[in-house]
Structures are given as structure tokens and as C-alpha cells.
Amino acid sequence: xxxxxxxxxxxxxxxxxxxxxxxxxxxxxxxxxxxxxxxxxxxxxxxxxxxxxxxxxxxxxxxxxxxxxxxxxxxxxxxxxxxxxxxxxxxxxxxxxxxxxxxxxxxxxxxxxxxxxxxxxxxxxxxxxxxxxxxxxxxxxxxxxxxxxxxxxxxxxxxxxxxxxxxxxxxxxxxxxxxxxxxxxxxxxxxxxxxxxxxxxxxxxxxxxxxxxxxxxxxxxxxxxxxxxxxxxxxxxxxxxxxxxxxxxxxxxxxxxxxxxxxxxxxxxxxxxxxxxxxxxxxxxxxxxxxxxxxxxxxxxxxxxxxxxxxxxxxxxxxxxxxxxxxxxxxxxxxxxxxxxxxxxxxxxxxxx
Amino acid sequence: xxxxxxxxxxxxxxxxxxxxxxxxxxxxxxxxxxxxxxxxxxxxxxxxxxxxxxxxxxxxxxxxxxxxxxxxxxxxxxxxxxxxxxxxxxxxxxxxxxxxxxxxxxxxxxxxxxxxxxxxxxxxxxxxxxxxxxxxxxxxxxxxxxxxxxxxxxxxxxxxxxxxxxxxxxxxxxxxxxxxxxxxxxxxxxxxxxxxxxxxxxxxxxxxxxxxxxxxxxxxxxxxxxxxxxxxxxxxxxxxxxxxxxxxxxxxxxxxxxxxxxxxxxxxxxxxxxxxxxxxxxxxxxxxxxxxxxxxxxxxxxxxxxxxxxxxxxxxxxxxxxxxxxxxxxxxxxxxxxxxxxxxxxxxxxxxx
DNA sequence: ACGCCGTCTGAAAGCGTTTTCAGGCCGTGC
DNA sequence: GCACGGCCTGAAAACGCTTTCAGACGGCGT
Numbered sequence: 001x002x003x004x005x006x007x008x009x010x011x012x013x014x015x016x017x018x019x020x021x022x023x024x025x026x027x028x029x030x031x032x033x034x035x036x037x038x039x040x041x042x043x044x045x046x047x048x049x050x051x052x053x054x055x056x057x058x059x060x061x062x063x064x065x066x067x068x069x070x071x072x073x074x075x076x077x078x079x080x081x082x083x084x085x086x087x088x089x090x091x092x093x094x095x096x097x098x099x100x101x102x103x104x105x106x107x108x109x110x111x112x113x114x115x116x117x118x119x120x121x122x123x124x125x126x127x128x129x130x131x132x133x134x135x136x137x138x139x140x141x142x143x144x145x146x147x148x149x150x151x152x153x154x155x156x157x158x159x160x161x162x163x164x165x166x167x168x169x170x171x172x173x174x175x176x177x178x179x180x181x182x183x184x185x186x187x188x189x190x191x192x193x194x195x196x197x198x199x200x201x202x203x204x205x206x207x208x209x210x211x212x213x214x215x216x217x218x219x220x221x222x223x224x225x226x227x228x229x230x231x232x233x234x235x236x237x238x239x240x241x242x243x244x245x246x247x248x249x250x251x252x253x254x255x256x257x258x259x260x261x262x263x264x265x266x267x268x269x270x271x272x273x274x275x276x277x278x279x280x281x282x283x284x285x286x287x288x289x290x291x292x293x294x295x296x297x298x299x300x301x302x303x304x305x306x307x308x309x310x311x312x313x314x315x316x317x318x319x320x321x322x323x324x325x326x327x328x329x330x331x332x333x334x335x336x337x338x339x340x341x342x343x344x345x346x347x348x349x350x351x352x353x
Numbered sequence: 354x355x356x357x358x359x360x361x362x363x364x365x366x367x368x369x370x371x372x373x374x375x376x377x378x379x380x381x382x383x384x385x386x387x388x389x390x391x392x393x394x395x396x397x398x399x400x401x402x403x404x405x406x407x408x409x410x411x412x413x414x415x416x417x418x419x420x421x422x423x424x425x426x427x428x429x430x431x432x433x434x435x436x437x438x439x440x441x442x443x444x445x446x447x448x449x450x451x452x453x454x455x456x457x458x459x460x461x462x463x464x465x466x467x468x469x470x471x472x473x474x475x476x477x478x479x480x481x482x483x484x485x486x487x488x489x490x491x492x493x494x495x496x497x498x499x500x501x502x503x504x505x506x507x508x509x510x511x512x513x514x515x516x517x518x519x520x521x522x523x524x525x526x527x528x529x530x531x532x533x534x535x536x537x538x539x540x541x542x543x544x545x546x547x548x549x550x551x552x553x554x555x556x557x558x559x560x561x562x563x564x565x566x567x568x569x570x571x572x573x574x575x576x577x578x579x580x581x582x583x584x585x586x587x588x589x590x591x592x593x594x595x596x597x598x599x600x601x602x603x604x605x606x607x608x609x610x611x612x613x614x615x616x617x618x619x620x621x622x623x624x625x626x627x628x629x630x631x632x633x634x635x636x637x638x639x640x641x642x643x644x645x646x647x648x649x650x651x652x653x654x655x656x657x658x659x660x661x662x663x664x665x666x667x668x669x670x671x672x673x674x675x676x677x678x679x680x681x682x683x684x685x686x687x688x689x690x691x692x693x694x695x696x697x698x699x700x701x702x703x704x705x706x
Numbered sequence: 707a708c709g710c711c712g713t714c715t716g717a718a719a720g721c722g723t724t725t726t727c728a729g730g731c732c733g734t735g736c
Numbered sequence: 737g738c739a740c741g742g743c744c745t746g747a748a749a750a751c752g753c754t755t756t757c758a759g760a761c762g763g764c765g766t
Contacts (some may be wrong), residue, residue, distance in 0.1 A: 021510050023722055034746045049744060066510070069486045071722035073423040076750045081466075081487065091450040092445040099442040106480075111487055113434075113464050116455055127459075133422045134434065134464055154714055157374050157419070174475040176670055236654065243655035279657060302596035302625040303656045304632060376752055387716045392754055402714060424752035428721045 023111045031059040081111040082138040083131035087119045097318030104322035138325045144168040162325035162337025174334040176320045183310045183342045187264045188222035195353030196262040203266040204241040215266040246273025268293040268300045286351035306347035378400040382411040435491040437482035440472045450671030457675035491678045497521040515678035527687040529673045534571025536663045536695045540645045541575035548706030549615040557594040557621040568619040599626025621646040621653045639704035659700035
């Protein structure tokens with residue numbers, strides 16, 4: 001009767017689900033202090049005298065108090081939560097980046113809300129709205145292109161945004177990006193340097209995946225640089241981003257011109273498909289045809305032959321994107337565009353002519 | 354002056370970050386109704402007369418109102434958020450399950466908070482506490498073993514729990530599981546049925562990954578079933594869960610006994626490592642040695658030779674775990690243990706003797 | 707004409723925190 | 737002995753929403 005609370009009028013309260021949660025006010029009463037003091041113990045311990053602090057902390061531990069973050073968020077206007085939207089979770093390359101993001105954010109005390117856009121900008125926009133409803137303090141978005149309304153919204157709400165895998169020409173935003181074009185240029189350079197002249201380019205669908213389009217562009221430019229041109233016939237685009245589509249594309253390629261000595265692929269999975277088709281034609285990799293990939297999926301080191309490829313540091317990209325978001329949340333201004341390094345991983349699928 | 358609000362006393366409010374958010378009472382004032390009515394339009398539209406509803410909705414759209422879910426959660430005691438803890442995000446097999454979870458939950462209006470436990474139970478417990486602070490309505494936990502305190506906590510707070518990849522003997526909880534032991538038994542059966550008698554078992558580290566331990570157990574039991582025993586010499590455990598460790602393990606295996614005609618692996622990556630070592634020994638797969646995997650990583654269909662393996666439906670498992678959590682959130686009681694189906698994927702790495 | 711009921715609406719009471727504000731207490735310097 | 741300042745504490749307001757409660761209104765049956 002000293003406790004005119006609304007809930008838990010039932011006799012056996014405490015053993016019932018959802019009833020046992022005790023609030024900061026309860027803790028205060030048990031410890032014989034005011035709610036304000038409990039709050040201070042929780043948030044600014046040095047403000048309260050040792051003796052009281054001890055008493056409060058004892059109660060806190062005894063009842064295993066769990067703070068209600070909704071109330072905290074309501075008044076402090078901080079949810080300690082950030083939202084992440086990715087095209088897909090299933091791509092292992094991205095997955096390692098997501099893991100890095102989670103790790104970085106968690107270490108800083110932030111929770112991570114994730115959603116998949118499946119490369120649909122409208123969907124991404126809706127998901128962003130929902131995340132804003134949920135009160136995220138910041139957002140990490142993936143890819144170079146997003147709805148403009150999205151940025152208006154986040155800006156007007158004062159929500160920090162960090163872009164990853166985004167090499168768009170942005171000045172007042174924060175972004176980290178792969179150097180996709182340069183990475184593929186390195187792939188081409190590698191082949192040329194090893195004496196290859198008849199080089200085919202195998203690319204995934206470029207339509208809705210800008211990074212892949214960038215890789216293709218980088219490859220073409222480099223071909224032009226070396227040979228004065230890059231014939232359309234030497235480029236083949238797969239129907240889907242999987243090995244079987246890649247195999248079919250290689251079939252078309254070699255149907256037109258059987259004398260290629262090397263294939264540069266804009267993705268490692270495509271490289272696997274290329275190897276399949278070549279094997280079917282009794283062509284050896286790398287003895288007859290060399291293959292170079294891009295991305296460095298872990299598994300490609302375990303295939304036969306182990307794939308020579310250009311390593312793209314997705315984990316690091318995620319870590320950087322998260323770190324930069326944290327900086328903004330700490331008050332720093334958006335920090336512009338940062339590129340990730342890349343490098344060649346020499347395994348055995350490329351041979352010197 | 355008609356608006357004695359605490360914030361935004363500055364002249365240029367509206368163009369400033371974090372200032373432009375308008376609340377439900379603002380909307381109410383603009384629409385000339387009470388806050389209660391706006392709330393009703395948002396949550397129970399049929400309760401309000403058409404004309405007013407229209408007016409309110411107009412304002413809502415015009416100012417692109419975004420609800421503050423912290424306030425809503427505070428009073429309604431529902432956050433429309435669920436927490437997911439997985440051992441790791443980097444495992445592609447899990448990733449597809451996570452994607453399914455996200456998809457299912459999002460379709461039902463729930464947000465997804467994720468964390469990685471890295472197979473550390475204490476860490477998982479701490480992460481759970483943080484998620485409870487954040488007010489999750491339910492949790493999806495991965496794996497068969499968790500701290501008991503965790504369940505006390507969720508139970509006392511009335512938070513629904515759905516377990517995935519969990520075949521522990523639980524009665525009053527909800528869980529979905531792979532039939533890991535049976536899947537590996539199928540692998541052994543397949544080999545035996547194809548005429549193999551000299552079979553080695555290659556397993557990943559069983560210490561902190563119960564599913565792998567189950568697979569091993571299933572394999573051993575089946576070997577005993579067929580041959581009266583399963584010699585310890587025929588079983589080799591890898592140091593890590595990767596292809597290189599697997600290669601080394603196969604080296605040990607064939608060092609002891611070069612006459613194996615088949616290797617059953619508790620994971621697809623291990624199978625890849627096995628192929629590597631065999632190739633190094635100039636042994637052909639499957640002509641000299643057959644290999645069967647377990648798990649069905651997408652990529653294993655693109656390697657040489659395409660891997661025969663037992664398909665484990667991780668995507669479906671995630672979808673089921675999410676669905677069952679939703680059921681509980683809708684009021685249904687925990688629904689016990691549900692097993693996923695599995696089946697053989699015949700590709701080419703197993704040959705009939 | 708009266709009362710009753712059903713439909714719609716607004717006032718107000720919270721939800722569990724954080725933070726401001728003012729005051730109490732004590733020691734210090736005069 | 738008194739004023740002053742520093743340290744600690746509690747009362748109370750506020751955050752933005754939902755929901756209960758009661759009242760207003762109009763239509764209906766008697």
C-alpha cells in the first residue's frame with residue numbers, strides 16, 4: 001500500500017512474465033534515496049557520496065535492475081542505436097564488413113539495427129524512415145546511390161549518416177569506398193605484364209550494381225590504355241551474378257574467339273564459372289588460359305587452381321564506415337570520401353606467357 | 354508565442370539539424386484537433402470520423418511526420434524490435450539464415466537488432482542484457498547451449514525467446530534445429546551404399562561448436578552400425594575450421610593409412626581442404642578417393658569436382674525461427690522443438706566402387 | 707418530451723527516465 | 737559568530753506518446 005503503482009496488483013507478482021521488472025523508482029525506494037540519486041549513480045557516479053552510492057549499487061545488483069532505454073531515449077534524445085542498410089546479407093564479402101561494423105559499434109556501446117534493401121532504393125528509403133521512427137542516432141548506408149529525400153530526412157532530423165561502398169562525388173557527406181576501377185585496372189595490368197595480349201573481360205550485370213560497373217569501366221579504360229582500344233567483342237556480361245551465368249558467358253566469348261589467353265573477371269564467383277567452362281573445353285587454367293578475379297572471396301584460395309585475384313578489404317571498409325559514424329556522433333563534421341587500399345593476391349590461376 | 358515549447362527558441366529553427374522534428378501534438382495543433390485524435394488516426398483509424406481523419410492525414414503527409422517510437426514503447430511496453438544473437442556473421446551458411454530472419458521480421462513490422470557472440474556464452478548473456486535494456490519484444494538465440502541466467506532474465510521480463518540451431522532437450526521453449534547427426538549418417542550411408550568400406554571421417558573442431566560435434570557423433574554411430582566399430586584412427590579432427598587445417602588433417606590420415614577410398618567431412622570447407630591435399634598427392638577425386646561434405650555452401654557446386662554433400666537448410670531454419678517468434682509475440686505458447694529436413698545433393702565428388 | 711444509447715472527441719493521467727533548480731549542510735575565512 | 741562557497745540531494749518538470757474516462761451530440765423508441 002505504500003506503493004500505488006498501476007500494474008502488478010496480482011498477489012503472486014514476481015513469478016509472472018513481464019511483471020518482475022522493477023524501475024528506477026523502485027530501486028530508489030529500496031535504497032532509501034530519491035530517483036534522481038539512482039539516476040546519478042547510473043550516469044555520473046562521482047556526483048554522489050560514496051556511502052549512498054554503495055547502497056544504491058547494492059540494490060541495483062541485488063534486483064538485477066535493467067534500465068528502460070525507451071524512457072532514457074525519450075528524454076535524452078539519444079537511443080545509442082544505429083541503423084545499417086545493406087543490399088544483401090547473403091554475400092559473404094559483405095558479411096565480413098557487417099561483422100566489423102557490429103564489432104566496432106558494440107565496443108562503443110551502440111546497438112545495430114539491420115535491414116536489407118535488395119538494391120531497391122524505394123525500399124531503402126522506407127526502411128530508413130522506420131529506423132528514424134525507432135530513433136537511431138546514425139545510419140550506415142551501402143552503395144553510391146540513394147534517394148535524395150533520404151538525405152533530407154536524416155539531415156532534418158539531425159541523424160548522422162555514413163556511406164560505405166560509395167564513391168559518388170559527395171562533398172559534405174562521409175563515405176568510404178573501394179577503388180573498384182583501379183582494382184580492375186590492376187588486374188588488367190597484371191595480365192599484360194605477364195605477357196597476355198588476348199584478354200577477355202567477363203563482368204557481372206552492371207545495371208543495378210554500380211561497383212561492378214566501376215570495375216568494368218576500370219578494366220576497359222586500362223585495356224584502351226594498353227592497346228589503344230577495348231573491343232566490345234572482348235567484353236561479355238553475365239545474366240546473373242553467379243558461376244553458371246558466368247560459364248555461359250565464357251562459352252559465348254570462346255565461341256566468338258577461341259584464342260584468348262586470359263580472362264579478367266569483375267568478381268571471384270564469375271572466375272569460378274569461367275574455370276568450369278574452360279575445364280569443359282579441356283582447356284587448362286592456367287596453362288592454356290589465365291584467369292584473374294576481383295574481390296577475394298575467402299573460398300577462392302581453396303579451389304583448383306587457387307585463384308589469383310585483387311583483394312578488396314570489405315572488413316576494413318565496414319570498420320572504417322562505423323568508425324567514421326562514431327566520430328560524427330561524437331560531434332565531428334562529415335569527413336568526406338576515403339578510399340580503401342587494394343592489392344594483388346598472387347595464387348596460381350595466372351601464368352606468365 | 355502560441356507555442357510554449359522548450360526547444361527551438363532560435364530564430365531559424367527548421368533549417369537546423371535535429372530541430373525540424375515535429376511531434377504528434379504539433380500535428381494536432383495544425384489539424385485543429387486534440388493529440389488523442391491524432392493518435393487514434395495513427396493507430397485505430399476507424400474510431401475517428403472521416404472528415405477529421407482526412408484533415409489529420411493531410412497534415413501528417415504534409416509535414417512528413419515521423420512517430421517517436423521511444424515514447425510509444427514507453428507507454429505501450431512494446432518496441433516492435435527483436436534481438437538476434439549469432440556466433441558469427443561471416444559464415445555464409447548462417448548469413449542466408451539471417452537474411453531470412455530479417456525478411457520475415459520486417460514483413461511483420463519488426464526491426465532486427467543483431468549481435469555476434471563469437472561463441473562466448475558470457476558475452477551472449479551481456480548482449481542479451483543490453484538488448485533487454487533496449488526493450489526488445491523477443492530474442493532469437495543461436496546454438497544449443499546458453500547461460501541459464503539468460504532464460505531467467507528473459508522469462509522474468511516476459512520476453513519471448515526462439516532458439517535456432519538448437520537441438521537441446523528443451524520442453525517449454527521454442528526451438529528449431531538441424532538434424533546434424535542424421536545428416537552425417539546419411540553421408541556415411543551414401544558412401545557405404547556406393548561400395549566404400551575404407552572410410553575416413555574428417556571433422557572440424559568439436560569443442561565449442563556443438564553442431565559439428567553432433568555431426569561427428571552421427572558419423573561414428575553410423576560407421577559402428579555398418580562395420581561394428583568406428584576406429585579412432587579413422588577419425589581426424591582439424592585444428593581450425595578452414596581448408597588449410599583440413600588439408601593437414603588429411604595428410605595425417607593418409608600418412609597413417611593410404612588406402613582410404615572415401616572421406617566424409619563434417620563441413621564443406623573441410624571437403625575443399627581434403628581435395629587440395631589429395632590433389633597434392635596426385636590422387637584424383639572421385640576416381641581414387643571419394644569425398645562427401647555436409648552443409649551445402651553455395652560455392653561448393655562451382656569447385657572441381659563439384660561437391661556431393663548433404664544440404665542443410667539454413668535459410669529455412671532462420672525463417673522458421675523468426676516465424677515461431679512471431680507466433681509467440683502474437684500470444685501463442687512456446688512450441689517445442691522442430692527439426693529441419695535435409696537431403697543429399699549428388700554432384701560428382703563421390704564415385705561408386 | 708424524455709431518457710437512453712451509440713458515436714465521436716478532448717482532457718488528463720500516466721509510462722520510466724534525466725536534468726534543472728533550489729535548498730541543506732558543512733567547513734572555511736573573516 | 738557570521739557570511740560564503742562547495743558539495744550533495746530531492747522535488748519536480750519534461751520527453752512524446754497512448755488510453756481511459758467522461759462528456760457532447762444526435763437519433764431513436766416510448
